Amino acid sequence: MTNLKKTPLYSLYQEMGVKTIDFGGWDLPVQFSSIKKEHHAVRTNAGLFDVSHMGELIVKGEDSLPFLQKMMINDLSKLTVGAAMYTPMCDENGGVVDDLLVYRLKEAEYFLVVNAANTKKDEEWLRKHAEGKVEVINVSHQYALLAIQGPKAQRILQKLVRNEDIQALKFFQFFNQVDINGSPAIISRTGYTGEDGFEIYCMSEAAPDIWKKLLEVGEEDGLLPCGLGARDTLRFEAGLPLYGQELSAQITPLEAGIGFAVKLNKDANFIGKSALKAQKAKGIPRKNIGIEMIDRGIPRHGYKLYSGEREVGIVTSGTQSPTLKKNMGLALVQTEYAKLGAELEVEIRGKRLKAKVISTPFYKRSRN
Secondary structure, three states: OOOOEOOOOHHHHHHHOOOEEEEOOEEEEOOOOOHHHHHHHHHHOEEEEEOOOOEEEEEEOOOHHHHHHHHEOOOHHHOOOOEEEEEEEEOOOOOEEEEEEEEEEEOOEEEEEEOHHHHHHHHHHHHHHOOOOOEEEEOHHHEEEEEEEOOOHHHHHHOOEOOOOHHHOOOOEEEEEEEEOOEEEEEEOOOOOOOOEEEEEEEHHHHHHHHHHHHHHHHHHOEEEEOHHHHHHHHHHOOOOOEOOOEEOOEOOOOOOOHHHOOOOOOOOOOOHHHHHHHHHHOOOEEEEEEEEOOOOOOOOOOEEEEOOEEEEEEEEEEEOOOOOOEEEEEEEEHHHOOOOOEEEEEEOOEEEEEEEEOOOOOOOOOO
């Protein structure tokens, strides 16, 4: 465990006696209290996550937009200063190198937030394809990233933000220079839980104090610190993909069900465009679906799916949903077996157990 990377909050975890695990080379907590308790806190009140393991890259220079248009499959020409966009980045075969968020900081400066385990790979991929006046800078070590999520997140966060009305932030927008607890930060409103939520990109050294202060001012609103376990069950219920499970070099964004981010009509000839166009024209062979167990059993990542004697797919994520209290999964199956209501079987510990295809996301928050 000695070689694992540690976030700026690691000393707090030691003080609290929180158990940590190896997550993609980082020493991170699975839970602070219990996964279910933390999950429900986010659905009803608010939860605070340390996601400082995520990577941050700056892409800047006068050719940065055409460069990023070549690298990303979403259309970044639509991205205004102060806004963020979700986009996959693909290889020549249409497989996903990573899925990330792109923030437009200035006219010719972009802030990329990438998956932790992919940071080095993404940086090398971008550098390899860089053309013209473009700089790629890895700034991951400078930033800590805290995420506050849930219906009461806005009210709690506002108590520490001195110079901005965060209610004014629309979904997928950000403020660049925010004073939070006396420290500068980027604050965005995206979220990975299915709830309203905010991300705080602050200087690494400021993170422990901001974490402690948020928990202090949020206590009356039921704010709880949350670990990787609840982060996963929350994103799972919201049908949000996880790289390495719903997305990979072997799974295209069209198969993964994130076609909304695939802009085949944009002018730029992005990497993977011809492969994705061909796949769409031919008919997408596999589809990401939701399943609900009929028989007793929990579908887990890697379990095989069958229709009769034919193997037709694989579970990409699965758990007992804490909100819906049902055993559910996300799965990648051959398209002809993806019809809503169809019965399939999941192989769990050598037994074939019945499941049915249901729509995703499993959970949608009410926006009253």
